[in-house]
Amino acid sequence: MSEKLIWLSVVVALYWAFCLYVGVATAAVSRDAKSFFLADRNLPAWVFVLVATGVSFSGWIFLGHPDLIAREGFPFAEAALGAVTIALAGVFVVKRQWMLSRRYGYVTPAEMLGEYFGSELLRILVVVIALCFAVPFIGLQLSVAGSIVSQLTDGLVDPIVAMWVLSGVVFVYVAFGGMKAAAYAGALQALLLAAGIAGAGALAYWKAGGFGPFVELLGTLQASNPIGAVGSAGAPMSLFEIPGVVQFTRGLGIENPVGGAWTSAMILSYCLALMGLQLSPAFSMLVFSTRSPKAFAPQQTWAAAGVMGGLLVLFPVAQAVVVSTGAAGHPAGGVVATLIASLGATAPWFSALLTVATLAAVQGIAALYASATSTMLVRDLYRRYLHPDLDVEGQRYYARIAMAMLFVVTLLVASFAPEAQALLGGLSLGFGAQLLPVFAALLWLPWITPAGAVTGLAAGMLAVIFTDRYGIALASFFGLDLPWGRWPWTIHSAGWGLAANIASSLVISLISQRSEDRTRRRPYHDFLVSHAGLPANRHTLRPVAWAAALAWFFFAVGPGAMFGNSAFGDPRGGVNTWLLGVPSLWAWQVMWWALGVLFVWFLANRMGMSTRPAERIELLPRSQRPASVASFAGSAVARRWFWILLAAGGAAIFAKWLLA
Amino acid sequence: MNVAAEQDLEHRVAVLTNWGFWGVLGAGFVLSGFEMDFYFLALFGFALLVAGFVAHLIVNRIYAAGFRTGEVAAGFGIFGVAVLAFIVSWLLDPTFSDVDVLSGITGIVVVIGSFLVYVATRFGLKGSFSMFHADRG
Numbered sequence: 001m002s003e004k005l006i007w008l009s010v011v012v013a014l015y016w017a018f019c020l021y022v023g024v025a026t027a028a029v030s031r032d033a034k035s036f037f038l039a040d041r042n043l044p045a046w047v048f049v050l051v052a053t054g055v056s057f058s059g060w061i062f063l064g065h066p067d068l069i070a071r072e073g074f075p076f077a078e079a080a081l082g083a084v085t086i087a088l089a090g091v092f093v094v095k096r097q098w099m100l101s102r103r104y105g106y107v108t109p110a111e112m113l114g115e116y117f118g119s120e121l122l123r124i125l126v127v128v129i130a131l132c133f134a135v136p137f138i139g140l141q142l143s144v145a146g147s148i149v150s151q152l153t154d155g156l157v158d159p160i161v162a163m164w165v166l167s168g169v170v171f172v173y174v175a176f177g178g179m180k181a182a183a184y185a186g187a188l189q190a191l192l193l194a195a196g197i198a199g200a201g202a203l204a205y206w207k208a209g210g211f212g213p214f215v216e217l218l219g220t221l222q223a224s225n226p227i228g229a230v231g232s233a234g235a236p237m238s239l240f241e242i243p244g245v246v247q248f249t250r251g252l253g254i255e256n257p258v259g260g261a262w263t264s265a266m267i268l269s270y271c272l273a274l275m276g277l278q279l280s281p282a283f284s285m286l287v288f289s290t291r292s293p294k295a296f297a298p299q300q301t302w303a304a305a306g307v308m309g310g311l312l313v314l315f316p317v318a319q320a321v322v323v324s325t326g327a328a329g330h331p332a333g334g335v336v337a338t339l340i341a342s343l344g345a346t347a348p349w350f351s352a353l354l355t356v357a358t359l360a361a362v363q364g365i366a367a368l369y370a371s372a373t374s375t376m377l378v379r380d381l382y383r384r385y386l387h388p389d390l391d392v393e394g395q396r397y398y399a400r401i402a403m404a405m406l407f408v409v410t411l412l413v414a415s416f417a418p419e420a421q422a423l424l425g426g427l428s429l430g431f432g433a434q435l436l437p438v439f440a441a442l443l444w445l446p447w448i449t450p451a452g453a454v455t456g457l458a459a460g461m462l463a464v465i466f467t468d469r470y471g472i473a474l475a476s477f478f479g480l481d482l483p484w485g486r487w488p489w490t491i492h493s494a495g496w497g498l499a500a501n502i503a504s505s506l507v508i509s510l511i512s513q514r515s516e517d518r519t520r521r522r523p524y525h526d527f528l529v530s531h532a533g534l535p536a537n538r539h540t541l542r543p544v545a546w547a548a549a550l551a552w553f554f555f556a557v558g559p560g561a562m563f564g565n566s567a568f569g570d571p572r573g574g575v576n577t578w579l580l581g582v583p584s585l586w587a588w589q590v591m592w593w594a595l596g597v598l599f600v601w602f603l604a605n606r607m608g609m610s611t612r613p614a615e616r617i618e619l620l621p622r623s624q625r626p627a628s629v630a631s632f633a634g635s636a637v638a639r640r641w642f643w644i645l646l647a648a649g650g651a652a653i654f655a656k657w658l659l660a
Numbered sequence: 661m662n663v664a665a666e667q668d669l670e671h672r673v674a675v676l677t678n679w680g681f682w683g684v685l686g687a688g689f690v691l692s693g694f695e696m697d698f699y700f701l702a703l704f705g706f707a708l709l710v711a712g713f714v715a716h717l718i719v720n721r722i723y724a725a726g727f728r729t730g731e732v733a734a735g736f737g738i739f740g741v742a743v744l745a746f747i748v749s750w751l752l753d754p755t756f757s758d759v760d761v762l763s764g765i766t767g768i769v770v771v772i773g774s775f776l777v778y779v780a781t782r783f784g785l786k787g788s789f790s791m792f793h794a795d796r797g
Contacts, residue, residue: 011684018676025672029665046672048678184673191681347695348686 023173036178054190083309084596096352189364201315251485269495276432452509460501564588682712
């Protein structure tokens, strides 16, 4: 066995021993179901700061971001500012939904949204979003991690076997300890993720000979332009320029944008899609589990926007360029995998560390999503519609079964239907982002009606589906060739979804106002205003906040990002014309990242959007909560419909398998 | 919920998380320093290990707890094995260079120095001395 394999085995064994220890130890201290689902609502602040940051970025960013820079070119690097938009999503929703969960005792976001709007359909749609987020998102990341393990063990471990083993470890410790185990293990996983991004980036700069030679390498790229020479759009790209504000093309695969797909419109809509990571139902459950809101502002300002934003602005670019130019040797899979492989036998411990960082990044998010999604399946579907008198211990038992099923389905799809997984994976971020208007209604805008919210969510999800590969493939399956391709007008499917969602919500809300509905929702908003409203002495800051928001979105990730092409030098002129010694677009990103951190700090702290509420929050007695709306939940009709739908779904999958 | 048990678990996880990060990075850089005969790389690794020790003290302070017996035993055990490995390598390994020797001695001095600074600030000079001084009276 080579030294590299010995190091890898030892480090992975230690890491997994830690995860299993956490699972067993948390199971020992948490003997009831409340502990299993929401960690007794007692996660310490430092755990929330680390875990929330880890799951917001995860293997998706660690592995995917450098790969996309290598494929799409420098304009995609602007998406590193998504770290700021992710933090902004948190500023917007985290504190207020934590307050509602404390006030009304909510366990899942589906329960919260369903009860607020008095809508069963909305509750089900939120569970659907949780599932669509969990299955492909976890599957995609696990399959990449499995491939990396296989590659680094020189094929000794089959990628599919590696993927199943990775999932098995996660299942064991989360099935033991539930949310608490997922969160406690997630703390170390988040640190390893950050170390992995920094480590792979430092390795890339070292391979290039240091920062100075790296910049010279960028200069020489002007002539040869190997990076992103052919982007996903299939057209030649300019290396250091965003190719326009928007291009009115019919979409990838049908009419490719000139100069690449990553226009300002695409960057903006992609950054909005990334906000979905903090709007996902699993993230809400992590928020509900947190002991105190004092963790929120530091997580958003310093951990997400500050540290992770800084890492993403500075390191993945180097990784992508070094691998694309061959400075890290022969490409072996993705960018990070190539960098790890390039270490060879020179630093086996470092190779093992980077591998474990990859596994931790993937397992951290898998654990949280598995824990949260299984809880929602049991509480919001099984107990709600099929078994209303299920006690809390029964819920924990069924949650473990649901978790096992979730992993099996995810792994089967990842193992035997990777194309379906890729298609579904494209929807995850877009679906998550669709919760933005619903959360806006719940937390800020009382005039959005249940009909508006449900119609908006459904319209948004449909728009996401039919402007991405999945919907196009689905239409084609039914013999319908859509006249547009993926991401028409160089707008990400999440952007199309949000546009449809917001427009539908507004229009339907305008025509469906009912005073009794509004009376039902008023206590929520009265409570939020009284406990989390802006103090009177800070009302003057409101226009400043709006102006800063508009300016940041416009210049950092919106149309104004075009100014970044040449603000600090000629993008095509080479090193000597770059005023700050680096390409203008990169300097622009660094500047707007720093301003973004300042902006997040301003909103989170000065505007009080993530600070502790003015008063202690007491749990409202059940009798004072809004009465449940009449529903068919738990009835014989619901049970019948459940089995009919299950049978129909099974028949559809069987038919698809037969036809394939 | 048992508050004391919960608090104890939080403390344990915080300590493990701390060393899972600083310890792995520090040990890795130290080993790379030895492997590549690069003194400052090894020194950086020792600095990370000291940072881990300081972070452990902060964690203990936050949870109003001291070092557990197991932690002390693990610390001394790992240090003892490392020193033994260093001496054996120095005596028996012909490829062990002067830089490796310097790195190892620096590391031993840094670790012992950090420990002494800790006990001196935690228990005072007199108290620290009394910890090791056998009372014969």
